[in-house]
Amino acid sequence: MNRKLKQNIYFGLFRISGWMVVAAIAVLIGYLVFYGIGAISWEFLTQAPRVGMSQGGIFPQILGTIYLMVLVLIISIPIGILSAVYLVEYQKNRFMKGVWRVVVHNLAGVPSVVYGLLGLGLFVLLLDMGASLIAAGLTLSILVLPIIIASTREALIAIPPSLREASMALGATKWQTVRHHILPYAMPGILTGVILSLSRAAGETAPIILVGAAFYMPNLPDSLFSAFQALPYHIYALATQTRIALTGPNLFGSALVLLMLVVGMNLVAIMLRNKYRKKYRW
Amino acid sequence: MTSALRGLLNKPRSVKMDLITHFTLLIIAGISFFVLILVFYTLVSNALPSFINFGNNEVTDLWNFLTGEIWRPSSDIYGIVPLVLGTLLVSLAASLIAIPIGIGTTIYISEIAHPRVRGILKPAIEVLAGIPSVVYGLFGLLILSPYIRDIFGVGSGTNALNGAIMLAIMMIPIMVSLSEDAINAVPRSLREASYALGANRWETMRAIVLPAALSGIVAAIILSIGRAVGETMVVLMCTGNSPQITANILDSVQAMTSAIAIDVGEVAGGSLHYHVLFAIGMILFLFTLVINFIADLIAARYSEAYR
Numbered sequence: 001m002n003r004k005l006k007q008n009i010y011f012g013l014f015r016i017s018g019w020m021v022v023a024a025i026a027v028l029i030g031y032l033v034f035y036g037i038g039a040i041s042w043e044f045l046t047q048a049p050r051v052g053m054s055q056g057g058i059f060p061q062i063l064g065t066i067y068l069m070v071l072v073l074i075i076s077i078p079i080g081i082l083s084a085v086y087l088v089e090y091q092k093n094r095f096m097k098g099v100w101r102v103v104v105h106n107l108a109g110v111p112s113v114v115y116g117l118l119g120l121g122l123f124v125l126l127l128d129m130g131a132s133l134i135a136a137g138l139t140l141s142i143l144v145l146p147i148i149i150a151s152t153r154e155a156l157i158a159i160p161p162s163l164r165e166a167s168m169a170l171g172a173t174k175w176q177t178v179r180h181h182i183l184p185y186a187m188p189g190i191l192t193g194v195i196l197s198l199s200r201a202a203g204e205t206a207p208i209i210l211v212g213a214a215f216y217m218p219n220l221p222d223s224l225f226s227a228f229q230a231l232p233y234h235i236y237a238l239a240t241q242t243r244i245a246l247t248g249p250n251l252f253g254s255a256l257v258l259l260m261l262v263v264g265m266n267l268v269a270i271m272l273r274n275k276y277r278k279k280y281r282w
Numbered sequence: 283m284t285s286a287l288r289g290l291l292n293k294p295r296s297v298k299m300d301l302i303t304h305f306t307l308l309i310i311a312g313i314s315f316f317v318l319i320l321v322f323y324t325l326v327s328n329a330l331p332s333f334i335n336f337g338n339n340e341v342t343d344l345w346n347f348l349t350g351e352i353w354r355p356s357s358d359i360y361g362i363v364p365l366v367l368g369t370l371l372v373s374l375a376a377s378l379i380a381i382p383i384g385i386g387t388t389i390y391i392s393e394i395a396h397p398r399v400r401g402i403l404k405p406a407i408e409v410l411a412g413i414p415s416v417v418y419g420l421f422g423l424l425i426l427s428p429y430i431r432d433i434f435g436v437g438s439g440t441n442a443l444n445g446a447i448m449l450a451i452m453m454i455p456i457m458v459s460l461s462e463d464a465i466n467a468v469p470r471s472l473r474e475a476s477y478a479l480g481a482n483r484w485e486t487m488r489a490i491v492l493p494a495a496l497s498g499i500v501a502a503i504i505l506s507i508g509r510a511v512g513e514t515m516v517v518l519m520c521t522g523n524s525p526q527i528t529a530n531i532l533d534s535v536q537a538m539t540s541a542i543a544i545d546v547g548e549v550a551g552g553s554l555h556y557h558v559l560f561a562i563g564m565i566l567f568l569f570t571l572v573i574n575f576i577a578d579l580i581a582a583r584y585s586e587a588y589r
Contacts, residue, residue, distance in 0.1 A: 007484035017386030111512025203414025
């Protein structure tokens with residue numbers, strides 16, 4: 001067969017598969033926007049659901065998801081970032097470094113439903129927190145911890161050793177080097193990881209099913225030990241346990257809100273990363 | 283001791299600060315290490331009682347758990363085979379869809395597409411990777427399933443095929459971003475040598491770039507299969523949740539992950555059923571470790587070959 005023709009056939013196949021993926025994205029997002037956009041209004045975002053979820057809005061669910069993200073931000077992100085700083089900049093023992101790498105690498109791939117089991121067994125039952133906001137927040141925090149450590153580690157490793165050596169040669173202490181030279185340069189990479197893990201926490205469903213999210217609550221949560229609602233669980237419960245003919249608009253509206261929240265955060269993270277990847281070329 | 287302390291107090295502020303931060307970071311790292319180990323401990327300690335209980339139970343023991351062909355928690359019958367086969371059927375079907383499209387897309391993005399097209403495609407696929415799984419599940423359950431029911435003329439559109447299609451769409455972005463790294467890691471000089479010998483772009487791809495990147499691509503495929511096996515929401519919402527042994531892609535099945543998510547609402551903490559769910563979690567956990575280990579082993583080969 002003609003060599004040129006062969007190349008064209010194969011490249012054509014690859015081109016088709018590439019555009020099939022694009023088409024899948026377009027269909028998926030197109031459907032959700034088509035069904036969901038009609039439901040979205042100021043009222044939908046700021047009011048509680050009424051009449052068995054067929055009217056009103058999803059404010060309590062949005063608030064619950066924001067609470068969970070804030071808990072992850074407070075609990076897991078400082079611990080994750082500082083652990084990675086210790087691991088990369090301070091830990092000298094090669095064996096311990098290897099152990100860390102294996103533990104973090106493997107836990108980042110563990111299915112989220114297994115983290116849900118952990119939350120159920122440890123926080124809800126053993127520590128007797130019940131199906132509460134804090135139990136869900138802690139569960140999601142443990143879920144994103146390996147992700148934050150891994151992404152911070154990547155950002156720190158990407159900084160050339162010459163920068164550290166120059167700072168130390170000028171008489172700076174380890175901490176001064178980390179504080180004034182390493183962290184500022186690593187910040188865009190760290191921030192990207194932080195945003196991605198928050199969006200992960202916002203979208204995870206299986207863990208909060210296991211911890212026991214509430215389908216309906218008459219009041220907003222007033223303490224860390226209150227029951228909680230969250231957007232992903234709301235979508236799951238409406239889709240599987242209610243009559244779609246009645247709750248459809250609320251359901252697709254919720255899915256669109258969650259999609260916009262998560263995709264928006266991911267876009268910010270991607271743009272941030274691309275911007276700084278161009279800026280610093282070592 | 284006191285003189286050592288006084289010596290420390292007389293040190294400049296920056297040195298004291300350095301010691302304090304070093305110590306603080308050590309403690310924080312210790313805490314997160316402890317927490318990560320706790321994950322493993324909690325799983326094991328909650329899964330083990332099920333095996334110990336099995337010994338005293340006439341209906342199920344460890345052997346029956348691993349080889350039992352009936353999963354019926356309402357009668358305290360816990361045979362895991364239907365769940366394992368359900369997971370395998372959906373994941374393998376998803377892989378059959380995702381691997382050709384995913385690899386084709388990777389080659390298109392990294393080698394063929396115009397830089398401007400690549401500039402749109404890559405972020406689009408990264409966005410696809412970030413969409414929450416419950417949204418994919420919703421799409422499969424409410425939008426895709428009527429099409430499957432009508433096209434194949436089956437009673438219910440929530441079946442293994444539905445789950446496999448949605449899972450494939452979820453797997454592709456992971457596969458693309460990992461295997462693209464592998465293709466990009468092939469040194470330019472190899473391609474240029476091939477072009478200089480008169481090979482065209484496809485011949486260079488097929489004979490030089492793909493073989494060189496092969497182990498990285500295989501590692502990417504294995505990791506995304508691992509992701510598919512661990513995925514919960516899509517299989518929970520799309521596959522119909524009837525635990526049965528079948529090879530028919532149009533039948534409803536139940537996966538291991540969905541069994542955990544569905545049953546957990548009904549179990550009492552500490553019951554046999556509760557511990558059995560942890561045992562399934564334990565199996566998923568071990569499976570992830572094995573998948574990661576194999577992928578690392580394969581990927582290590584290619585990073586060694588081209589340093």
